Amino acid sequence: MLRRCPVAVTALASFGLFAPYASAQDGAPQALSLDDLDALESQDSTSLLDLTAAQVVELIPLLLFFTLAFVSFFKKNTYLKYATLVYAVVYMGLMKANLVSLVHVFRILDGSFPILKYSMPWYLLMAVAIISTFLWGRFYCGRICAFGALTQLMDRVLPKRLRVEIPARYDRKAAALKYVILTGAVGYFLLTNDPYIYKYIEPFWMFTLSGSTVMWIMLAALLLLTVFVRNFYCRYLCSVGALLGLMSFASVFRIKRWSLCNSCKLCERACEWGAIKGPKISVTECVRCDDCEILYNDKERCAHWLLATRAERRIKPIPAVPPSTPIC
Ligand code: SF4
Numbered sequence: 001m002l003r004r005c006p007v008a009v010t011a012l013a014s015f016g017l018f019a020p021y022a023s024a025q026d027g028a029p030q031a032l033s034l035d036d037l038d039a040l041e042s043q044d045s046t047s048l049l050d051l052t053a054a055q056v057v058e059l060i061p062l063l064l065f066f067t068l069a070f071v072s073f074f075k076k077n078t079y080l081k082y083a084t085l086v087y088a089v090v091y092m093g094l095m096k097a098n099l100v101s102l103v104h105v106f107r108i109l110d111g112s113f114p115i116l117k118y119s120m121p122w123y124l125l126m127a128v129a130i131i132s133t134f135l136w137g138r139f140y141c142g143r144i145c146a147f148g149a150l151t152q153l154m155d156r157v158l159p160k161r162l163r164v165e166i167p168a169r170y171d172r173k174a175a176a177l178k179y180v181i182l183t184g185a186v187g188y189f190l191l192t193n194d195p196y197i198y199k200y201i202e203p204f205w206m207f208t209l210s211g212s213t214v215m216w217i218m219l220a221a222l223l224l225l226t227v228f229v230r231n232f233y234c235r236y237l238c239s240v241g242a243l244l245g246l247m248s249f250a251s252v253f254r255i256k257r258w259s260l261c262n263s264c265k266l267c268e269r270a271c272e273w274g275a276i277k278g279p280k281i282s283v284t285e286c287v288r289c290d291d292c293e294i295l296y297n298d299k300e301r302c303a304h305w306l307l308a309t310r311a312e313r314r315i316k317p318i319p320a321v322p323p324s325t326p327i328c
């Protein structure tokens with residue numbers, strides 16, 4: 001099974017978390033020969049303790065990153081959120097190229113999971129991505145994914161006047177495209193057992209700096225589009241985001257809304273993911289970025305709180321006038 005599956009063979013090639021990118025040369029992932037594979041499998045005799053010690057170097061910064069991501073999420077702290085996004089781009093992206101990819105989806109479909117003792121960071125990333133999605137929705141997209149973090153940081157620093165808002169009816173149709181791409185990619189893999197389709201539909205290889213000229217040109221075009229349309233790839237094209245969006249239907253803890261959200265458009269305008277339409281938040285599009293939740297709790301800006309405060313002032317009894325102090 002392991003020998004026949006190119007996903008498993010390629011993963012074993014580097015013991016990396018995101019093996020196909022880690023082993024790519026000029027954008028072309030390289031598989032091991034069967035002799036190489038036999039040699040790698042023979043290393044199974046190494047003790048679990050030794051292997052765990054060897055992976056601690058990988059696990060510590062990863063655990064620190066997840067801690068920062070969760071603290072920023074629960075505290076709803078904007079500074080910590082941007083610190084998390086920078087960490088995601090630098091560490092998860094440029095240093096490790098650790099992103100959940102279609103390759104991970106193919107692995108799960110194929111049942112060819114990496115060997116635990118060699119791949120603890122892989123399991124940790126997958127556990128965080130899957131469990132957090134079932135709890136809060138696309139938390140992975142909003143905090144962990146290096147490419148999503150990059151586009152969020154772009155949105156933060158680029159001038160707002162460059163933005164083009166896609167009309168809602170086109171936005172919804174375009175958002176459906178990522179589900180078509182996901183279905184096509186999974187169907188292609190099931191028919192051909194060829195996992196390398198991911199290269200043509202994901203830009204995550206950019207963090208390895210190892211694409212071909214054509215791939216770099218396509219990436220430049222994608223990033224240029226992102227300058228004008230916020231999170232273009234994530235909103236319309238990402239098959240991983242589509243899958244996490246579908247899983248989010250089962251999420252437990254969702255963002256609350258006030259009845260006034262029906263008419264107040266503050267959060268809708270603030271959402272850079274196009275996930276808010278009137279009073280509703282689309283769980284498939286929301287990435288739990290905090291922007292609307294911060295507004296929801298803001299007693300100085302949220303229409304619900306402003307009206308509640310005004311109503312409270314109206315029914316409060318007029319305070320008794322303090323006795324005047326004698327003037328000498
Ligand atoms: S939509 Fe895709 S690229 Fe964007 S943050 Fe999610 S997984 Fe990453």
Ligand code: SF4
Pocket residue numbers: 257258260261262264265266267268292295296301302303304
């Ligand atoms: S600012 Fe308050 S009332 Fe307005 S949409 Fe956001 S949560 Fe709703």
Ligand code: SF4
Pocket residue numbers: 255270271272273274275276281285286287288289290291292293
């Ligand atoms: S602003 Fe709110 S609805 Fe939009 S992505 Fe962020 S958390 Fe989700």
